[in-house]
Amino acid sequence: MSIAEIFAKARAEERALLIGCMPAGFPTVDDSIESMIAMHEAGCDVIEVELPYSDPVMDGPVIQKASDIALGRGVRTRDTLRIIEAVAGAGATVVLMTYWNPIEKYGVNAFARDLAAAGATGMITPDLIPDEAAEWIAASDEHRIDRTFLVSPSSTDERIAMTVAQCRGFVYATALMGVTGARTSVSSQAPDLVERVRHANPDMPVGVGLGVGNGAQAAEVAGFADGVIVGSALIRCVLDAPDRATGLSRLRALSAELAEGVRNPAK
Amino acid sequence: MSAPTLPDLSGHFGRYGGRFVPEALVRALDELDAAYRTAKTDPEFQAQFKDLLLNYAGTPSLLYRAERLSARLGAEILLKREDLNHTGAHKVRNVLGQALLAKRMGKPRVIAETGAGQHGVASATAAALLDLECVVYMGETDTERQALNVARMRMLGATVVPVTNGSRTLKDALNEALRDWVASVDTTHYLLGTAAGPHPFPEIVRDFVGGIGIEARQQCLDQLGRLPDAVAACVGGGSNAIGIFHAFVPDESVQLYGFEAGGDGVATGRHAASITGGSSGVLHGARTYVLQDEDGQTVESHSISAGLDYPGVGPEHAWLHDTGRAEYEPVTDAEAMAAFQLLCRTEGIIPAIESAHALAGAARIVPALREELGRTPTIVVNLSGRGDKDVHTAGAYFGILDPVETLVPGENS
Numbered sequence: 001m002s003i004a005e006i007f008a009k010a011r012a013e014e015r016a017l018l019i020g021c022m023p024a025g026f027p028t029v030d031d032s033i034e035s036m037i038a039m040h041e042a043g044c045d046v047i048e049v050e051l052p053y054s055d056p057v058m059d060g061p062v063i064q065k066a067s068d069i070a071l072g073r074g075v076r077t078r079d080t081l082r083i084i085e086a087v088a089g090a091g092a093t094v095v096l097m098t099y100w101n102p103i104e105k106y107g108v109n110a111f112a113r114d115l116a117a118a119g120a121t122g123m124i125t126p127d128l129i130p131d132e133a134a135e136w137i138a139a140s141d142e143h144r145i146d147r148t149f150l151v152s153p154s155s156t157d158e159r160i161a162m163t164v165a166q167c168r169g170f171v172y173a174t175a176l177m178g179v180t181g182a183r184t185s186v187s188s189q190a191p192d193l194v195e196r197v198r199h200a201n202p203d204m205p206v207g208v209g210l211g212v213g214n215g216a217q218a219a220e221v222a223g224f225a226d227g228v229i230v231g232s233a234l235i236r237c238v239l240d241a242p243d244r245a246t247g248l249s250r251l252r253a254l255s256a257e258l259a260e261g262v263r264n265p266a267k
Numbered sequence: 268m269s270a271p272t273l274p275d276l277s278g279h280f281g282r283y284g285g286r287f288v289p290e291a292l293v294r295a296l297d298e299l300d301a302a303y304r305t306a307k308t309d310p311e312f313q314a315q316f317k318d319l320l321l322n323y324a325g326t327p328s329l330l331y332r333a334e335r336l337s338a339r340l341g342a343e344i345l346l347k348r349e350d351l352n353h354t355g356a357h358k359v360r361n362v363l364g365q366a367l368l369a370k371r372m373g374k375p376r377v378i379a380e381t382g383a384g385q386h387g388v389a390s391a392t393a394a395a396l397l398d399l400e401c402v403v404y405m406g407e408t409d410t411e412r413q414a415l416n417v418a419r420m421r422m423l424g425a426t427v428v429p430v431t432n433g434s435r436t437l438k439d440a441l442n443e444a445l446r447d448w449v450a451s452v453d454t455t456h457y458l459l460g461t462a463a464g465p466h467p468f469p470e471i472v473r474d475f476v477g478g479i480g481i482e483a484r485q486q487c488l489d490q491l492g493r494l495p496d497a498v499a500a501c502v503g504g505g506s507n508a509i510g511i512f513h514a515f516v517p518d519e520s521v522q523l524y525g526f527e528a529g530g531d532g533v534a535t536g537r538h539a540a541s542i543t544g545g546s547s548g549v550l551h552g553a554r555t556y557v558l559q560d561e562d563g564q565t566v567e568s569h570s571i572s573a574g575l576d577y578p579g580v581g582p583e584h585a586w587l588h589d590t591g592r593a594e595y596e597p598v599t600d601a602e603a604m605a606a607f608q609l610l611c612r613t614e615g616i617i618p619a620i621e622s623a624h625a626l627a628g629a630a631r632i633v634p635a636l637r638e639e640l641g642r643t644p645t646i647v648v649n650l651s652g653r654g655d656k657d658v659h660t661a662g663a664y665f666g667i668l669d670p671v672e673t674l675v676p677g678e679n680s
């Protein structure tokens with residue numbers, strides 16, 4: 001299903017989508033495929049595969065550590081494409097989250113082509129703003145990859161309008177000023193930011209990320225956003241587990257808890 | 268396409284530069300850009316900056332004719348003595364400018380990244396002077412290599428945060444400073460230490476250190492009655508080099524040479540020569556030359572000099588390289604250390620190891636320049652800093668840290 005279709009379906013069901021993030025190749029290529037399929041089966045509507053990068057400036061300690069582990073084991077860009085193929089092949093809707101340099105190095109058009117061939121429907125670019133994205137916009141149009149740019153509480157209304165106009169599928173609202181990582185409470189800036197996006201374009205689905213870690217927070221965010229994006233808390237299930245089996249069962253349990261949360265949006 | 272008109276309004280030098288940053292930082296960069304535009308034309312700001320440079324930093328720095336070194340190298344060598352500035356390097360110019368700008372923007376806190384600790388010390392100095400809170404991010408490896416500078420920063424009232432991610436060096440300190448800034452932009456100015464990063468930093472830093480070249484050009488005219496044949500500088504992130512190059516860019520007779528850290532040699536892969544040993548990519552907010560692998564992952568840099576140990580370079584250098592206006596060459600650790608020793612022994616000046624790369628490079632270009640010009644060439648070398656911070660590294664390199672009584676008289680001479 002395309003991103004637009006599953007957002008539409010969730011809207012009809014009056015619930016939010018759950019978007020679960022996992023770095024490719026963490027802790028190994030095969031394990032990451034297994035983790036992502038487990039997340040999909042346990043209720044993540046969209047799997048956000050993160051391409052590990054050496055200098056992830058938007059990410060907090062958990063994603064940095066997982067990315068370092070994957071890179072330390074030698075994961076390559078082509079492994080990420082293979083992982084996407086396997087996870088999409090298992091029936092999941094997959095989007096890629098990636099810093100820009102690995103894409104520029106691969107070749108922007110070639111990457112869009114290979115990403116589409118692997119079965120991903122979209123790509124999130126945390127350090128590429130539309131102002132610098134002419135080549136990506138052309139390539140993603142040609143190969144029909146949905147484009148997700150970020151908006152932030154510090155974005156002006158003009159920038160929100162400009163950014164939303166360049167997104168296709170959904171826009172990623174970073175709920176707070178800061179890096180990724182689960183927080184004890186959901187940012188109070190998030191509802192306001194979503195409101196401002198709606199004002200720019202009421203039809204563009206909004207995913208909210210940065211800080212969500214449990215079912216209650218997922219329900220809270222589902223009360224005002226179309227998608228709830230969870231990364232660090234899911235990754236920590238694997239990172240902190242004493243063994244792989246425990247990690248997987250924690251990952252399933254948290255995915256299910258979050259899936260329950262997005263189905264019970266706070267009023 | 269003359270350099271002084273670049274970058275364009277969106278911060279590009281040709282295809283280089285720009286802003287490859289999280290959206291969360293765009294507003295802060297826009298605010299900084301706007302504040303800088305007004306400061307640039309505000310006589311009061313310019314007067315404050317000039318006053319601090321003159322009465323506090325001790326600039327204009329001397330342009331010193333190094334007679335004995337000249338005789339040894341077969342060229343007329345003029346040293347731009349940035350090592351004599353307060354805090355011992357060119358960096359003081361940039362931090363004073365940016366700290367004044369932070370004040371002007373009403374931001375009570377500054378953060379900085381540092382490699383050798385020089386920029387950290389300079390930032391802590393400017394913060395103390397202008398009553399700003401200061402937090403310095405420094406790779407853990409560097410806090411060990413440069414323990415004295417850590418103590419200096421603390422004495423000046425700054426908080427030093429050792430960074431334990433990634434390679435634990437300058438690039439990781441920069442990542443951590445950016446992460447801090449994403450969360451603290453309302454109250455914090457990021458006092459970036461070199462002419463790199465997202466727009467408008469490369470332009471702001473270039474302009475604040477640009478006095479080096481403006482002074483050197485005038486000093487040449489005053490002292491020699493003409494321009495030099497070449498200008499040489501070391502290139503880490505590129506601030507001291509762009510600072511001395513910029514005023515000379517329109518002078519086509521003046522050749523510009525940037526010397527990158529060649530570490531063990533570019534062919535060994537253990538180096539920090541982003542332009543001569545890297546390729547075009549995006550790192551820390553700008554498109555530029557980057558040390559990277561086939562997948563675009565940043566490769567760790569290596570240099571005996573902590574201040575040059577960085578896998579990227581400012582975007583204006585990428586542009587000057589591609590247009591052919593400036594030449595970039597690598598200088599190995601061994602070449603730099605030989606030049607370091609030569610300057611100590613001929614002129615009684617202990618240079619920063621960074622600056623020794625510029626000296627070594629200048630020595631290398633003499634024969635070709637002499638042949639091309641058919642006379643003794645005149646070369647201005649940017650002596651970007653003094654070597655006090657490097658005494659431990661250099662002492663270990665030359666094996667002269669032994670207790671005094673075990674030294675054989677005449678050794679190492």
Ligand SMILES: Cc1ncc(COP(=O)(O)O)c(C=O)c1O
Pocket residue numbers: 356357382383384385386460461462501502503504505506507508573574575619621622651652653
């Ligand atoms: C004395 C000195 N020269 C040069 C550099 C390299 O930086 P840049 O290339 O920005 O001048 C440093 C950096 O710490 C330095 O301390």
